[in-house]
Amino acid sequence: xxxxxxxxxxxxxxxxxxxxxxxxIGQDRARLAIDLPGHGRRGDPRGxxxxxxxxxxxxxxxxxxxxxGYSFGGRIALGLIQAAPERFRAATILSAHxxxxxxxxxxxxxxxxxxxxxxxRTQGIEAFVQGWEKLPLFATQDHLPRSVLDxxxxxxxxxxxxxxxxxxxxxxxxxxxxxxxDLIRFPGQLRWIVGGEDSKFLRIARQVAxxxxxxxxxxxxxxxxxxxLESPDLLADLL
Numbered sequence: 531x532x533x534x535x536x537x538x539x540x541x542x543x544x545x546x547x548x549x550x551x552x553x554x555i556g557q558d559r560a561r562l563a564i565d566l567p568g569h570g571r572r573g574d575p576r577g578x579x580x581x582x583x584x585x586x587x588x589x590x591x592x593x594x595x596x597x598x599g600y601s602f603g604g605r606i607a608l609g610l611i612q613a614a615p616e617r618f619r620a621a622t623i624l625s626a627h628x629x630x631x632x633x634x635x636x637x638x639x640x641x642x643x644x645x646x647x648x649x650x651r652t653q654g655i656e657a658f659v660q661g662w663e664k665l666p667l668f669a670t671q672d673h674l675p676r677s678v679l680d681x682x683x684x685x686x687x688x689x690x691x692x693x694x695x696x697x698x699x700x701x702x703x704x705x706x707x708x709x710x711x712d713l714i715r716f717p718g719q720l721r722w723i724v725g726g727e728d729s730k731f732l733r734i735a736r737q738v739a740x741x742x743x744x745x746x747x748x749x750x751x752x753x754x755x756x757x758x759l760e761s762p763d764l765l766a767d768l769l
Contacts, residue, residue: 716742
């Protein structure tokens with residue numbers, strides 16, 4: 531592998547972008563951060579979740595053998611190792627859901643996403659961001675410096691309303707096939723990182739570790755849903 535060829539793929543969360551990883555990786559050319567469908571400079575998703583996963587696999591440099599994903603990006607990472615488990619020797623998942631298995635919960639999530647999609651398409655990005663930032667999921671970020679929160683808000687406001695709407699419509703949790711069984715069978719190394727204050731995703735992380743005992747589970751005490759934003763130094767050490 532060439533010295534300049536990246537071997538690690540970094541995937542951001544919903545409403546984020548490749549730049550979210552910049553403070554962690556700097557100019558490290560061994561790590562490749564990309565915009566995901568519907569975000570940043572990337573076009574909107576057009577196919578199903580599996581279609582988009584296969585398209586992403588086709589465009590990745592052959593040198594990529596590790597994948598790191600946060601939240602939505604973690605679900606995309608799980609989709610990648612589901613589709614091509616032999617391609618990746620290691621995966622690190624941050625605060626992500628392996629997929630819904632209960633049809634009732636899937637439909638409930640679809641209905642919830644439709645409300646956000648409608649808001650994006652009728653009232654635009656500013657109204658959406660205002661509502662999105664009030665989710666209890668992000669409450670632990672209130673103590674962060676204003677400069678950090680302002681940078682995150684600017685990134686969100688820079689997104690396109692239709693891009694995010696299409697992402698929810700085609701790549702949302704309700705549209706994602708369950709990856710639980712494939713996750714358990716994944717032959718590579720698996721590290722799962724979650725904030726200790728993120729109760730829902732901490733429960734999911736423990737379920738993953740229970741079903742796949744070889745998982746390297748790391749719980750970051752005092753941290754909420756977004757370790758990338760809330761504890762970048764500690765996360766950089768782990769990665």
